[in-house]
Amino acid sequence: MQSYRIGTVSEFQEGTKKVFNLGETEVGVFRLGEKFYAWNNICPHQGGPVCQGRLYPRVHENLDENKNSHGRLYDENNINIVCPWHGLEFDVRTGKHPGNEEIALDPLPVQIEGGEIYVIVGE
Amino acid sequence: MDALIKPAIEHPVQELDTRTDTRDYLAHARSDAEKKGFADWLIVDIDAHHVESVSWAEITSYIEDPVVRHQAEMYQSERVGAPPYGLNGDLGLRYQDVGGRIPHQSSQREVVEEKDVHRDVVLTRRAMHGLAVDYMVIFPTPMLFLGMHPQTDMEVFLSRAYNRWLTERVLPGDPGMVTLVVLPFNTPDEALKMVEEFADVPNVIGFCVTSTRYKPVHSNEYMKLYRAIEESGKPIAFHAGYHWQDPSLATCNTFLGMHSLGFAWCNIVHMTNWILNGIPERFPKLKSMWVESGLSWVPFLMQRLDDQYLMRQSEAPLLRRMPSEYMSDNCFYSCQPMEQSNMKALECTFEMINAKDQLLFSSDWPHFDFDTPSVIYDLPFLDEQSKRNILGLNAAKLFNLNTNGPK
Numbered sequence: 240m241q242s243y244r245i246g247t248v249s250e251f252q253e254g255t256k257k258v259f260n261l262g263e264t265e266v267g268v269f270r271l272g273e274k275f276y277a278w279n280n281i282c283p284h285q286g287g288p289v290c291q292g293r294l295y296p297r298v299h300e301n302l303d304e305n306k307n308s309h310g311r312l313y314d315e316n317n318i319n320i321v322c323p324w325h326g327l328e329f330d331v332r333t334g335k336h337p338g339n340e341e342i343a344l345d346p347l348p349v350q351i352e353g354g355e356i357y358v359i360v361g362e
Numbered sequence: 363m364d365a366l367i368k369p370a371i372e373h374p375v376q377e378l379d380t381r382t383d384t385r386d387y388l389a390h391a392r393s394d395a396e397k398k399g400f401a402d403w404l405i406v407d408i409d410a411h412h413v414e415s416v417s418w419a420e421i422t423s424y425i426e427d428p429v430v431r432h433q434a435e436m437y438q439s440e441r442v443g444a445p446p447y448g449l450n451g452d453l454g455l456r457y458q459d460v461g462g463r464i465p466h467q468s469s470q471r472e473v474v475e476e477k478d479v480h481r482d483v484v485l486t487r488r489a490m491h492g493l494a495v496d497y498m499v500i501f502p503t504p505m506l507f508l509g510m511h512p513q514t515d516m517e518v519f520l521s522r523a524y525n526r527w528l529t530e531r532v533l534p535g536d537p538g539m540v541t542l543v544v545l546p547f548n549t550p551d552e553a554l555k556m557v558e559e560f561a562d563v564p565n566v567i568g569f570c571v572t573s574t575r576y577k578p579v580h581s582n583e584y585m586k587l588y589r590a591i592e593e594s595g596k597p598i599a600f601h602a603g604y605h606w607q608d609p610s611l612a613t614c615n616t617f618l619g620m621h622s623l624g625f626a627w628c629n630i631v632h633m634t635n636w637i638l639n640g641i642p643e644r645f646p647k648l649k650s651m652w653v654e655s656g657l658s659w660v661p662f663l664m665q666r667l668d669d670q671y672l673m674r675q676s677e678a679p680l681l682r683r684m685p686s687e688y689m690s691d692n693c694f695y696s697c698q699p700m701e702q703s704n705m706k707a708l709e710c711t712f713e714m715i716n717a718k719d720q721l722l723f724s725s726d727w728p729h730f731d732f733d734t735p736s737v738i739y740d741l742p743f744l745d746e747q748s749k750r751n752i753l754g755l756n757a758a759k760l761f762n763l764n765t766n767g768p769k
Contacts, residue, residue: 243370258373291378321463323378
């Protein structure tokens with residue numbers, strides 16, 4: 240196990256991410272609200288650099304009570320990271336693909352102590 | 363945990379976008395290739411693309427017809443607010459990048475400082491490096507829709523101009539860059555002239571029909587063309603595409619649905635006519651390639667045609683074997699985009715199409731559903747020789763390429 244100091248909480252704006260080289264491991268660190276998430280920068284689909292993609296809100300179908308569709312809506316409460324190779328999306332909080340939860344990112348532990356953020360590799 | 367806490371190093375490329383260098387975009391593929399030792403493998407990518415419309419003013423300067431050429435020059439120099447001259451790109455092209463989620467599909471605006479070769483040579487070399495490819499077939503993008511152009515002459519003008527431009531200005535830049543000459547298939551006599559003009563041009567390894575069109579491939583007007591291609595010793599490829607305005611596909615409200623069906627549908631129709639009309643019997647040495655429809659359509663069509671053929675043999679009297687036998691023995695397939703959600707089905711597909719001898723690797727880079735060589739290398743049911751065949755040796759045999767790579 241190896242701990243890496245990522246930076247301070249105040250260096251991360253809400254809803255942003257940074258990608259780091261932690262030894263041989265590329266890791267994306269995301270801030271949503273007061274929580275931090277770290278994911279291995281390898282897409283489970285074809286190994287793409289998933290954390291170097293763009294952030295998009297999850298898309299929902301806008302159905303009324305009669306099941307009529309009125310188009311699609313962004314859900315700003317659920318943010319996905321999108322792999323720039325092929326577009327696979329993953330919920331930043333859970334790491335899971337919104338259409339198939341068996342397809343998921345590989346997590347790394349995040350610790351916050353005294354306003355400092357640490358990510359642990361090799362646990 | 364180590365007592366010493368190490369500082370993290372910020373990745374030099376934080377986010378991939380339309381200006382990212384292809385080498386950075388494909389850095390993971392490159393790293394993967396080095397781990398797997400692809401330097402010792404021959405890898406032939408039989409279908410990758412460049413965006414020819416970026417060079418459209420250059421290409422249209424090659425139009426033979428002086429009036430059309432002048433019209434194109436004036437249009438390219440003065441007109442704004444319309445697509446490039448003469449092109450009829452499909453509506454679907456607006457949706458390929460999934461609303462900006464897949465930037466490399468949108469454009470490649472990366473810096474190119476090299477001046478000794480065409481920009482497309484530099485971009486292709488970067489892609490070849492990233493994917494560890496020895497030979498890469500370069501094919502256009504919006505021109506894939508020319509088979510639906512209402513002016514059949516325009517398909518002739520533009521495909522001839524493109525073929526001349528590509529073979530004179532681009533391909534000489536790197537011996538690993540090769541092409542399948544675009545045929546103006548809606549005008550058979552002109553397609554035949556194209557074969558005669560380009561059959562012996564360096565770096566031309568075959569001929570290509572863009573499949574999105576309504577012309578029946580078994581029409582008598584094509585027999586001279588097939589004879590000429592057969593005699594050239596080079597294959598004919600049918601490169602799939604879509605046409606959202608097709609009445610059936612127009613019922614699809616998403617690119618996802620339209621593209622899933624469209625890229626298979628056009629080749630399903632052409633393959634059906636190709637086989638049932640006995641083209642492999644008429645031209646037994648003519649090798650056909652079926653490109654960019656994925657693979658799952660092939661076992662479906664094999665079973666479907668076999669089932670119906672036995673009941674209606676009199677409608678296909680040229681056949682001496684089952685339709686599926688022609689499809690597995692006489693036809694070659696490119697793998698991309700390789701459907702992998704059911705590994706048992708994929709393994710069965712490989713057996714049915716005789717993949718170890720008939721399957722060819724293709725990346726389709728830089729399009730949104732591109733594949734890397736690892737999609738073949740990582741398959742659990744293939745032995746190493748089959749992987750080597752599919753990734754490069756089958757193509758080397760089909761196209762008569764050097765198995766040690768380009769010189």
